[in-house]
Amino acid sequence: MKSNYSYQIQRHNILYIAILLSLSVGCSDSDNSNREKNKPERVVDVPHFNADSAYFFVNEQVDFGPRVPNTDAHKEAGDKIISRLESYGAEVNVQSFEATTYDGVTLRLRNIMGSYNTSAKKRILLAAHWDTRPWASKDATNPQALFDGANDGGSGVGVLLEIARNLQASSLPDVGVDLLFFDGEDWGEEGTGVAESWCLGSQYWAKNKDGYSAYYGILFDMVGGKNAQFPFEQISKQMAKKVLTNVWRTASEIGYGRYFIAQSEGAITDDHFYVNTIAKIPMIDILHWEPELGYFGDWHHSQRDNMDLIDKNTLKAVGQTVLHVVYHEEL
Numbered sequence: 031m032k033s034n035y036s037y038q039i040q041r042h043n044i045l046y047i048a049i050l051l052s053l054s055v056g057c058s059d060s061d062n063s064n065r066e067k068n069k070p071e072r073v074v075d076v077p078h079f080n081a082d083s084a085y086f087f088v089n090e091q092v093d094f095g096p097r098v099p100n101t102d103a104h105k106e107a108g109d110k111i112i113s114r115l116e117s118y119g120a121e122v123n124v125q126s127f128e129a130t131t132y133d134g135v136t137l138r139l140r141n142i143m144g145s146y147n148t149s150a151k152k153r154i155l156l157a158a159h160w161d162t163r164p165w166a167s168k169d170a171t172n173p174q175a176l177f178d179g180a181n182d183g184g185s186g187v188g189v190l191l192e193i194a195r196n197l198q199a200s201s202l203p204d205v206g207v208d209l210l211f212f213d214g215e216d217w218g219e220e221g222t223g224v225a226e227s228w229c230l231g232s233q234y235w236a237k238n239k240d241g242y243s244a245y246y247g248i249l250f251d252m253v254g255g256k257n258a259q260f261p262f263e264q265i266s267k268q269m270a271k272k273v274l275t276n277v278w279r280t281a282s283e284i285g286y287g288r289y290f291i292a293q294s295e296g297a298i299t300d301d302h303f304y305v306n307t308i309a310k311i312p313m314i315d316i317l318h319w320e321p322e323l324g325y326f327g328d329w330h331h332s333q334r335d336n337m338d339l340i341d342k343n344t345l346k347a348v349g350q351t352v353l354h355v356v357y358h359e360e361l
């Protein structure tokens with residue numbers, strides 16, 4: 031993904047701020063809080079997100095080797111995601127397609143979706159990318175090297191698969207849940223390159239989603255790192271503020287407020303940008319940030335993105351929070 035604002039995105043943001051301001055006129059906060067107060071408390075049995083299991087799934091992906099598109103490791107890791115989803119009772123749909131990278135390579139890619147409670151009209155979309163970047167482009171010693179992508183790629187897959195395991199092991203939530211694994215996120219042009227060189231899988235999916243829609247979406251990107259915190263990312267805040275508020279409030283209520291911090295940071299062009307702007311599904315991004323270093327930390331796109339970086343406590347904070355959100359969603 032790309033970390034700088036482009037002129038186009040800034041213009042979008044201004045437009046969305048204007049829309050949000052105009053929408054907020056008809057519905058005051060006091061109306062909402064009165065309605066909340068009158069609602070009876072609902073008792074919901076939320077499954078326990080198992081951090082050891084999520085860690086195992088991250089490691090399983092890493093053990094295939096770097097999941098660089100057009101390699102055997104990429105194919106095998108994708109096949110494993112499909113077989114795990116099937117074994118956990120999901121209805122699996124695979125979207126196979128080709129995309130051309132900014133440097134002229136044709137990639138054979140697969141977006142993979144595992145669906146639960148398929149008859150429910152109200153659906154929550156949970157997503158992550160499963161490919162890894164073909165070079166450690168920010169590595170201080172060898173920017174051409176391959177790297178494990180334990181956090182950038184692996185961690186989101188681990189959280190989604192552990193959610194899949196829970197959805198089978200427990201009674202389902204009232205809403206439908208779709209777990210979407212985007213391919214081709216990380217073959218983009220670092221630095222001053224165009225934003226659209228990243229996120230090829232989500233761009234393709236958003237344009238070819240065959241009538242699919244969801245109530246809202248949550249994207250996981252680098253959600254297993256040591257020292258991780260998750261701030262209000264700007265695109266999430268401007269395009270899916272209600273979702274952001276709900277997830278962050280839930281995290282705070284169940285004891286993970288030190289991970290989900292009430293602090294606004296800049297915009298990141300990640301898969302959620304295309305889900306918001308093209309698919310028109312409001313989606314937030316839960317994305318690594320840390321004090322002093324900001325987004326991504328100092329290990330990003332380097333050989334240091336390996337299992338040493340993965341902290342089960344971070345996986346637990348993210349996975350448990352999102353399970354809580356999903357299971358409290360009413361039809």
Ligand SMILES: [Zn+2]
Nearest residue numbers: 031163182216
């Ligand atoms: Zn990346």
